[in-house]
Amino acid sequence: xxxxxxxVQDLHLSFLTDEGALPVLRGLSYTLSPGKILAVxxxxxxxxxxxxxSILNLLPPNARVDQGKILYQGKNLLSMKSSxxxxxxGRKIAMIFQDPQASLNPVLTVGxxxxxxxxxxxxISKKTARKQAAELLTKVGIEEAEKRLEEYPFQxxxxxxQRVMIAMALALSPDVLIADxxxxxxxxxxxxxxxxxxxxLQQQSGMAAIFITHNLAVAAQVADEVLVLYAGQCMEQAPxxxxxxxxxHPYTQGLLGSLASVERKxxxxxxxTGNPPRPGEILTGCPFAPRxxxxxxxxxxxxxxxxxKDGCKVxxxxxxxx
Amino acid sequence: MTAALVIENLHKTYVRKAWLGKxxxxxxxxxxxxxxEEGKVLGLVGESGCGKSTLCxxxxxxxxxxxxxxxxxxxxxxxxxxxxxxxxRRKMQVVYQDPYASLDPRFTVRxxxxxxLDIHKLYMDKSARENYLRELLNSVQLDxxxxxxxxxxxxxxxxxxxxxxxxxALEPQILIADxxxxxxxxSVQAQILxxxxxxxxxxxxxMLFVTHDFAxxxxxxxxxxxxxxxxxxxYAPAEELFAQPRQAYTQKxxxxxxxxxxxxx
Amino acid sequence: xxxxxxxxxCLLPLVVLGVTFLLFFLTQRLSPEMRASLYVKDPRQMGALxxxxxxxxxxxxxxxxxxxxxxxxAHGDLGxxxxxxxxxxxxxxxxxxxxxxxxxxTMILVVFFGVWFGAASxxxxxxxxxxxxxxxxxxxxxxxxxVLGLILLMIFYGKLGxxxxxxxxxxxxxxIHSSAFKTYTGFLLIDSLLNGDLRVFCDVFAHxxxxxxxxxxxxxxxxxxVMRSSMLEELNxxxxxxxxxxxxxxxxxxxxxxxxxxxxxxxxxxxxQFIRLLGGTVIVETIFDYPGIGRFGVLAAQQLDIAGILGxxxxxxxxxxxxxxxxxxxxxxxDPRIRLE
Numbered sequence: 001x002x003x004x005x006x007x008v009q010d011l012h013l014s015f016l017t018d019e020g021a022l023p024v025l026r027g028l029s030y031t032l033s034p035g036k037i038l039a040v041x042x043x044x045x046x047x048x049x050x051x052x053x054s055i056l057n058l059l060p061p062n063a064r065v066d067q068g069k070i071l072y073q074g075k076n077l078l079s080m081k082s083s084x085x086x087x088x089x090g091r092k093i094a095m096i097f098q099d100p101q102a103s104l105n106p107v108l109t110v111g112x113x114x115x116x117x118x119x120x121x122x123x124i125s126k127k128t129a130r131k132q133a134a135e136l137l138t139k140v141g142i143e144e145a146e147k148r149l150e151e152y153p154f155q156x157x158x159x160x161x162q163r164v165m166i167a168m169a170l171a172l173s174p175d176v177l178i179a180d181x182x183x184x185x186x187x188x189x190x191x192x193x194x195x196x197x198x199x200x201l202q203q204q205s206g207m208a209a210i211f212i213t214h215n216l217a218v219a220a221q222v223a224d225e226v227l228v229l230y231a232g233q234c235m236e237q238a239p240x241x242x243x244x245x246x247x248x249h250p251y252t253q254g255l256l257g258s259l260a261s262v263e264r265k266x267x268x269x270x271x272x273t274g275n276p277p278r279p280g281e282i283l284t285g286c287p288f289a290p291r292x293x294x295x296x297x298x299x300x301x302x303x304x305x306x307x308x309k310d311g312c313k314v315x316x317x318x319x320x321x322x
Numbered sequence: 323m324t325a326a327l328v329i330e331n332l333h334k335t336y337v338r339k340a341w342l343g344k345x346x347x348x349x350x351x352x353x354x355x356x357x358x359e360e361g362k363v364l365g366l367v368g369e370s371g372c373g374k375s376t377l378c379x380x381x382x383x384x385x386x387x388x389x390x391x392x393x394x395x396x397x398x399x400x401x402x403x404x405x406x407x408x409x410x411r412r413k414m415q416v417v418y419q420d421p422y423a424s425l426d427p428r429f430t431v432r433x434x435x436x437x438x439l440d441i442h443k444l445y446m447d448k449s450a451r452e453n454y455l456r457e458l459l460n461s462v463q464l465d466x467x468x469x470x471x472x473x474x475x476x477x478x479x480x481x482x483x484x485x486x487x488x489x490x491a492l493e494p495q496i497l498i499a500d501x502x503x504x505x506x507x508x509s510v511q512a513q514i515l516x517x518x519x520x521x522x523x524x525x526x527x528x529m530l531f532v533t534h535d536f537a538x539x540x541x542x543x544x545x546x547x548x549x550x551x552x553x554x555x556x557y558a559p560a561e562e563l564f565a566q567p568r569q570a571y572t573q574k575x576x577x578x579x580x581x582x583x584x585x586x587x
Numbered sequence: 588x589x590x591x592x593x594x595x596x597c598l599l600p601l602v603v604l605g606v607t608f609l610l611f612f613l614t615q616r617l618s619p620e621m622r623a624s625l626y627v628k629d630p631r632q633m634g635a636l637x638x639x640x641x642x643x644x645x646x647x648x649x650x651x652x653x654x655x656x657x658x659x660x661a662h663g664d665l666g667x668x669x670x671x672x673x674x675x676x677x678x679x680x681x682x683x684x685x686x687x688x689x690x691x692x693t694m695i696l697v698v699f700f701g702v703w704f705g706a707a708s709x710x711x712x713x714x715x716x717x718x719x720x721x722x723x724x725x726x727x728x729x730x731x732x733x734v735l736g737l738i739l740l741m742i743f744y745g746k747l748g749x750x751x752x753x754x755x756x757x758x759x760x761x762x763i764h765s766s767a768f769k770t771y772t773g774f775l776l777i778d779s780l781l782n783g784d785l786r787v788f789c790d791v792f793a794h795x796x797x798x799x800x801x802x803x804x805x806x807x808x809x810x811x812x813v814m815r816s817s818m819l820e821e822l823n824x825x826x827x828x829x830x831x832x833x834x835x836x837x838x839x840x841x842x843x844x845x846x847x848x849x850x851x852x853x854x855x856x857x858x859x860q861f862i863r864l865l866g867g868t869v870i871v872e873t874i875f876d877y878p879g880i881g882r883f884g885v886l887a888a889q890q891l892d893i894a895g896i897l898g899x900x901x902x903x904x905x906x907x908x909x910x911x912x913x914x915x916x917x918x919x920x921x922d923p924r925i926r927l928e
Binding site for chain 2: 043044187188189191192195214215216217218220221241244245254255256258259260261262263264265266268269270271272273275276278291
C-alpha cells in the first residue's frame with residue numbers, strides 16, 4: 001500500500017472557556033490517500049473547521065489539543081517545532097479558507113502577497129518571484145495577470161479572490177491542500193467554477209486534498225471519499241459514490257433525505273428532528289441517538305465503535321455483526 | 323383573485339454626493355414589476371448583489387422609493403404617514419436571515435413575542451395574553467416552557483422559530499421572508515422549511531420568500547421570480563420554470579446548482 | 588485624490604472666517620473702552636482713550652469692524668499685540684516655530700513608543716509586557732498633566748539640576764541673535780545644527796526634554812490603547828491566519844501583515860493629537876515657561892489683547908485645517924481602499 005499523504009490519529013481537541021474545557025473533537029481518525037480528495041462534511045459546531053486548523057497548528061489561543069497525532073511523512077505535526085512546522089506550512093501543506101476577501105490582506109497588493117509566499121520558501125529574486133506569481137495567476141484563470149498583480153484584494157470579486165487564494169496555495173506545489181469551506185461565501189455560478197478549478201488543478205498536480213464543507217451536494221461534486229462528522233466524531237466514512245448511493249448511518253441518511261431537491265418538488269421534507277448538540281456538550285452514548293429514529297436503548301448508554309467493512313466505516317450499532 | 327402585493331415599475335437608486343464632489347448614482351432596482359397573489363408563496367431568487375434585499379427593504383418601508391409604486395394590501399406605501407405604516411405593519415411582517423442578529427439578546431422570548439402585541443394593544447388581558455402566547459409557541463412547535471428564557475439559550479433553528487412566532491403574533495396576511503433558512507444548519511433547514519410551508523397553508527399567508535437557493539424555492543414556492551442586476555428576468559409558476567426555464571440566465575443558474583446523486587433513498 | 592485635497596482646501600477660508608467672526612463677535616461684548624484700554628499704557632493719559640476708540644473705529648458695528656480687520660489681514664497686517672509688545676504677525680513668527688518644534692518632538696516620541704508598546708502589548712496579551720504597557724498607559728492617562736509637569740520639574744531641575752525651564756541660557760541668546768547665526772528654518776534645533784553649533788543645539792534640546800516628555804505621557808497613553816486594541820483586532824482576522832498558513836515568519840506576520848493594518852486608526856489619532864499639541868499646549872508651556880505660541884495665546888487672553896487673540900485663533904484654525912488634511916492624506920496613503928475609491 002502506498003504511504004498516506006496525511007494521517008490523523010485519535011485527535012481530541014477542546015476549547016478552554018470560562019465554563020471549563022469543552023471538547024469539540026472526540027477521537028477523530030482518518031487517512032488521506034495521496035492524490036485523493038477527502039470531503040469532511042459536518043454542520044456548524046461539528047468540529048470540522050477546528051480539525052482543519054489543527055493540522056497546521058493555526059488554532060485560536062483558546063483551543064487545546066488534548067490527545068492524538070497528525071502524521072505527515074512519518075512526523076507528528078502536532079509536536080513539531082515551530083521553525084520546522086513553518087517549512088511545512090504553505091510548502092508541503094497549503095490551505096484556503098471560507099471568506100476569500102477577508103483572507104487576503106487588504107493593504108497589500110495581490111502581487112506582494114503572492115511573491116512573499118514564494119520567497120518565504122524559495123531562494124529566488126524578486127523578479128523571478130514576480131514572474132512566477134504572474135504565471136500562477138494565469139494558471140488559475142485570471143486574465144491580464146501582470147496588471148492585476150498591482151491591484152489590491154478589494155478590487156477583486158469574491159470568486160477572483162478565491163482564485164488568488166488558490167494560486168497562493170498552489171504556489172509551491174504542496175502535497176496536501178486543505179480547503180475550508182472554499183465556496184460557501186460564493187454564488188452558485190462562481191461556486192461551480194471554483195469547484196471545477198480545484199478539481200482540475202488537483203488532478204493535474206496529483207496532490208491530495210481535504211475539502212471541508214457543510215454542503216453535501218458540494219462534497220458530491222469534488223470528493224473521492226467522504227467523512228461525515230457529527231459532534232466531533234466520525235459517523236461514517238466511505239467512498240463518495242458508495243456514501244451517496246448507500247448511506248449506512250441514520251444521520252447520513254437523514255441529512256441526505258432532508259435536502260430539498262432542485263430536480264423535483266417535494267410535498268414535505270423528511271427532516272431530522274431536534275437540534276445538533278452544542279459544541280462541548282457532555283454526551284454519553286451515541287451523539288446522534290437523541291435525534292435518531294432507529295435508536296436502541298444501548299445507543300444512549302455507550303457510544304458505538306466504528307464498524308469497518310469493505311473500506312467503509314460506520315459508527316452505529318445497527319451495523320454490528322453485519 | 324386579489325393581490326397581496328403589487329409592485330409596478332419600481333426603481334431604486336442610491337445616490338452619493340459629497341460636498342463639491344461628483345454625484346455618484348448607483349441604480350439597484352431597475353424597473354421591477356411583480357405581483358404576489360393572495361395566499362400564494364412567491365419565490366424571489368437571485369445571486370448576491372442582484373437587489374433582492376434592497377427590494378425587501380423598499381417593500382418594508384426601510385428604504386424610500388425612487389420611482390414606481392408598491393401596493394401592500396391595496397395601500398400605496400409611497401409617502402405613507404407613520405400612523406398608517408403602523409396599521410400596515412399589522413398586515414405585513416418579516417423574518418430575517420440571521421436569527422442571531424434579529425433577536426435582541428436582552429429580551430426574553432415572552433418580551434420578544436409580546437412586543438408587537440403591546441404596540442398594537444392586543445390581548446392586553448393577562449390570561450388572554452398568556453393563552454395567546456402559548457398558542458403562538460405551539461404553532462411554531464416550541465415548548466411553552468421556553469417563554470421566560472433568553473435567545474442565547476437557543477440554537478439557530480429554535481431562534482428562527484422564535485422570530486417566526488414574533489412575525490405571526492399580529493396575524494399578518496403577508497410575510498416577507500428574507501433568506502430565513504440560509505444561516506441554518508442543514509439538518510435544521512428542512513424543519514424550518516416544513517414549518518413555513520405549514521404556516522403558509524394553515525394561515526392562508528401570502529409570502530414573499532427571498533432566497534439564493536433554487537432547491538429551497540422549488541419546495542416552498544408556487545411562483546418564482548428570478549432576479550438579476552435589479553430586474554426580474556423571468557417570472558413563472560414554479561413547476562413551469564423548473565421544467566422549462568426560458569431565459570439563458572435562469573438556465574445558467576440552474577445548471578450551476580450542485581446536486582447529490584440520489585441512490586437508494 | 589487631487590479633487591479631494593482641493594475640496595478640503597476650499598474649506599479652509601470658510602473655517603477661518605467662521606472661527607474669527609465668532610471670536611470677533613464675542614469680543615464685542617466688551618465695551619469699546621475696555622478694548623481700547625490696553626493701548627493706553629499711562630494711567631495719566633486716560634483722556635487718550637476716546638482718541639484710540641475713534642482712531643480704530645471701535646464703536647462701529649460688528650460687520651464694519653470685522654470687514655476692516657479682514658482687509659488688514661489680507662494685506663498681511665494682523666495688528667499690534669500689546670501683550671507681546673510687538674506686531675501680532677511678528678509674535679506668531681517668533682513663537683510658532685518653538686511650539687511646532689515641541690509638538691513634532693513630542694509626536695515622534697508618542698508615535699514611536701505608542702506604536703511599539705501598543706503592538707508589544709497586543710502580541711503578548713496578558714503577559715508581563717502587556718501588564719507593563721497597560722500600567723503605564725493607565726497611569727499616564729489618569730495623571731493630570733500639570734501635576735506630572737511639576738513633579739518632573741521638581742526632580743529633574745530641582746533635585747538634579749539637569750533641564751532648566753524658562754528662556755535659553757544667556758550664551759545661547761547671544762549666539763542666536765548674533766549676525767553670524769543664520770536663520771534657515773526658524774526651528775532652532777535644525778538651525779543650530781546647520782550652523783554647526785552643538786552648544787546651542789544641546790541647550791535648545793535640554794529645554795525641550797521636560798515639556799516634550801510631559802506632553803508625551805498623556806498622548807502616549809491613548810496611543811498605546813488605540814494601537815493595542817487595533818492590533819488585537821487585526822491579529823484575529825482571517826488574513827493573519829492566511830499569512831501564518833503560508834509559512835511566513837512570525838515577525839513578518841505581526842509587523843508586515845497585522846501591523847500595517849493596525850496602524851491605520853493610529854494615523855487618525857496621531858493627526859488629531861498633533862493638531863491639539865499645536866494649538867493647545869498652553870498648560871505645559873506655562874509650567875515650563877516655554878516660549879511657545881500657547882503661552883502667547885494665554886497672555887493675550889488674560890490681558891484682553893484682542894488683536895493677539897484673533898491672530899492666535901486665525902493661526903490655530905489654519906493649522907487645524909491643514910493638519911487635518913495632512914493626516915487624511917497620510918490615512919489615504921496607508922489604506923488603498925480609500926486611496927483608490
